[in-house]
Amino acid sequence: MQVMAMMRPRFWTLYRALLSDHYGLSAAKYYYLKKRQRTWEPLVIAAALGPALAMAIAFIWNLTEKLFLAGLAFGQPHLALLNGALLVGLAGLFFGFFSVLSAFYFSTDLPVLVPLPLQSWEILGAKLAVVLTGQYAINLIVLLPLCLRYGLLAGVGLGFVLSAVVVFFALPLLPLVLASLLAVLLMRAVNLSRHRDKLTLIGGLVLLVVTIGFQFWLQNSLGAQDPEVIMEQLLSRADGLVRAAGRVFPPSVWAAQAMAYAHTGQGWLNLLYLVLVSVLALLVLYLLGEKVFLQGLLQGLEGTRGSGKRRQVSLDREGRWPLLTLGLLEAKLFVRHPGFALNGLVGYVLVPAMVLLPLFGQSLQNNPFELLALDRLPPAVVAGGIALFFMFMTAMSMIPATTFSREGGQLWIIRSLPLTIEQIIAAKVVGSQVVNTVGCVLGIVPVAFFLGWGAEEVVLGALLGVLLASALAGFLVLFDLRKPMLVWTNPIKAVKSNLNAMVGLLIGLALGLLLGVLIYWNLQSGTLWLIPLELLGAALLLGAAVRALVKRWAPALWARI
């Protein structure tokens, strides 16, 4: 056995260890199977995720059928395959960038791995393989039902099955390698600067805006006015779309054509392109591993040392209210970590950008927000919508729902300070609301300006929003206190892999929908004057409930950690 273990390739051993650490496999095995503790957790996770996954798969199944039938009328039934391949490719490129950045540069295991007798490509490759494994899980939800439905409708043969299997494994490879190259080059560049955290954040946000811009361009290039006409044009101009997509991400086209024409030489040629380019990209990554990755990483580790240029700081400062100090601490620690900030602040950029970008296109009528007639809403509805935006964004930012989890090994600091848990929760709510209010205001102001909303409704909405968001934040902080994820090797896991963040998001969404329905009912019944009162009542009710829950549960939960 020992001899077998010694013969096991180092890469495989490293991959298994990193995979187990990344997804908590060993920890799950230890707690659920060996210790028989927390066995309810997998059931809760399955109950929460199961219906969402089933809905997503059913949606893809039905969409594939619709696209297949619609495409058939234009002699382009493989449009469904192209959409799927494009989605997997672009999602891999976009999300892969953040995953890779997180795995390569924000992970705390690198100082342990680098001194081991491992080649750079082995570390880089094993980390990439872990991220890739996650992409395959996404493929199971997106690509597998799509291929199955297409296969059943088109009555495909063995060639399609073989081609689809190769595409399944090869397609996410290239976007991830490209994302890795981007990440490696970005970090090689920003690690030269002592402001690398800021530059990483800016680089990530620029990439985000570019991606949104691309979506906008794709939508705007269709140039139709009616949603039905859009679909018709999309289908009739499928070749154009194929060409457009091909320009942006050719492997999607190769993948789609490899499957669609699996029985012909053209199909095999496209498959060959996909495999060859993927292998070539891996080779480039391998070659750059030693030169760029390791050097960039070592530079980064060096870069964390002092600047050498010591800045004079003043020690003169009067004492400040501890609640404010702790609240600002919460905000600072979140926005200063590029990994937290990129994941948590993305919504503050994304939502206003989605509303605003189409305004600069051909016409406002091409975007889904036209259906909401945002520029013609009554002031009370605008105020209500802004308030709900504030509330939802506090959940989406993940700041309150992961507040204790993010402390990790530093939790001892606040635990050993003479503060009650009620004070700590209050401070954490203040911190999360400082970021949320600034983020929401920065997002709302340009939208209000371009849509011609009045100052009164914006201010009223913001005030109601702060109250609603604060109450929800209090609940989410308490929820995280219930079971914080304190043990992690990569701080981003405390945000991205934290069940509390996901549950928080769902709670925010559910509450937003509930209050949204109420506003809609007010709009229909002509009782617009009730909207601010209802939202104020909801905020006070939720706040009182949270206060009671904190008093009842927080001290015991705090003592239990």
Add this chain to the structure above:
Amino acid sequence: MLKLEGVTKRYKGAAVNAVDNLDLEVRPGEIFGFLGPNGAGKTTTIKMIVGLLRADRGRILVNGHDAFAEPLAAKRSIGFVPDNPNLYPRLTGLEYLNLIADVFGVDGATRKRRLDYFLEMFELTSALGDLIQSYSRGMQQKLALTGALLHQPPLFILDEPMVGLDPRSAHLFKKVMREHVNKGNTVFFSTHVLEVAEQLCDRVGIINKGQLIACGTMDELRAASGQAGSSLEKLFLELTDAGDGHDEA
């Protein structure tokens, strides 16, 4: 200043108590060394004193306050430096110190005076505007020490303070501990470095398998073991059974 009465702690799923019915008293104005082999229960005891863990049984009194019944009053009397001072890496040194000073309610003038003194002594002044992630381990240790002393706590607790320190920093730490005690305060620290304990401590306590097996001044320990002139190392090894058969022939 610090009194532990029948303190017991067993971790969930463990077969034995990490700390077992521990009685201990540390007086005002003394440096008390808390010694023991790895896993003896030193850190668990310290974590219970400072409020990071809760005891299953027993009572801990800090400056007259019950650490479990009146945790805030007890914590106000404590300054604590853990074995691995994992500080917020993305705060500057000054931001961290201001956080601690604000929470303990140290006014501006006192804060400045104490910061001037400690930062000068630890040569941290010029690094204060840098992020903590740029500090060496020793610098982080010194920053944590400065933070712990800002409110001049009556009880100063350090868990393995000498680990990772260079000789000069270790010397400064010892000096700070002695100065603190000379003002009538108390220092309670755990260590594996027996020479330091022997030089510095007014009294030592030795814990093994969760139980206090010896406590007193060096002379009292020697007298109890019947070995006049023995070093603390020899006494420690004998008391903890670790030295049997391994001493030089």
